[in-house]
Amino acid sequence: MDKMLSVKLKGGFVSSVYSSTTLSSVEKKIESYGKNAMYVFDENTKDIVSLDKDRCVVLPSGESAKNYKSIAKIIDKALSLSLARDSIFVAIGGGVVCDMTAFASSIYMRGARLSLVPTTLLSIVDASLGGKTGIDYCGYKNLIGSFYPAEEILICTESLKSLSEKEYICGLGEVVKHAFLSPSWKLYDFLCKNSNMILNRDLATLLEMIKLSLEVKKHYIEIDPEEKKGIRSFLNLGHTFGHALESITNYNISHGEGVAWGVAKALEAGEIVSITSDEYKSKAFALLSLYPFDTSLKVPSDMIEDFLKAISKDKKKSNGSVKFVLMKGQGEPVLMPLEEQIVKSIVL
């Protein structure tokens, strides 16, 4: 596999990202861990590579499996294999599988080794990098978790070919978000120039897009690895609006679709409060319009209270007010509260 980039996190810990175009090279790499490893899949990914079945755990698919039961299942398997602290937990799947395996490895004997093989675009460009782990609890997403970066992230573009269109577009939502947060225009220009190749999933183009996208995330998480300086929180651009939309649509709107919509709403809000220039907003919308995101979607008036309630539940709540990420310009996010009237005027 080829080294794509590495990221230096808290205490000098380095996460290395490798890429390949074939699943067989990923299989070869993770198989080489032999008796020192266990592998975690979900129902969707269990057959994409062929490994020693005794060392594999298969979790149910989907967000509803992101709970203690799944963590116990991973840990029980590690125990039954008599894995020691220097053993390696390997996750093969989307964000849910990666987050849970990472959390389980962070608490197993106070920390086992961790390798992630993210198989969806969303988990490749976001969840796998930066060490956020966790499970949902009492209706709150990722309420219980830890920061525990993987020592390696193995990306394989072949797995992107089999994603459903909805799942693929979902990942693109986070990529587009990174394009605005980037201090340079490189990713923005790349997404503008290559939209056809990207939408047709040309693998070489996707590899370059993933690298540019991860470089943006690297920029933010290296400065603020554990979201303590208010810098990493900028990666939540579009999330406050987006999570609320996901929630009121019972998750029929995917995370990335919600994020892309939320980015559009943050740009509109930024213009209203004179943070975002009309020129920057237009440039940003020009990129959004090249991809199948519905940025004009409105919240039905009979759902506005639920929408506002979902916003107030957002984890970026601090000192009693929800903070939104707005954009001053390219790569210049700011965090600020918005009046309810302004939120309503944008989403209704």
Ligand code: GLY
């Ligand atoms: N998904 C945003 C972050 O990793 O901080």
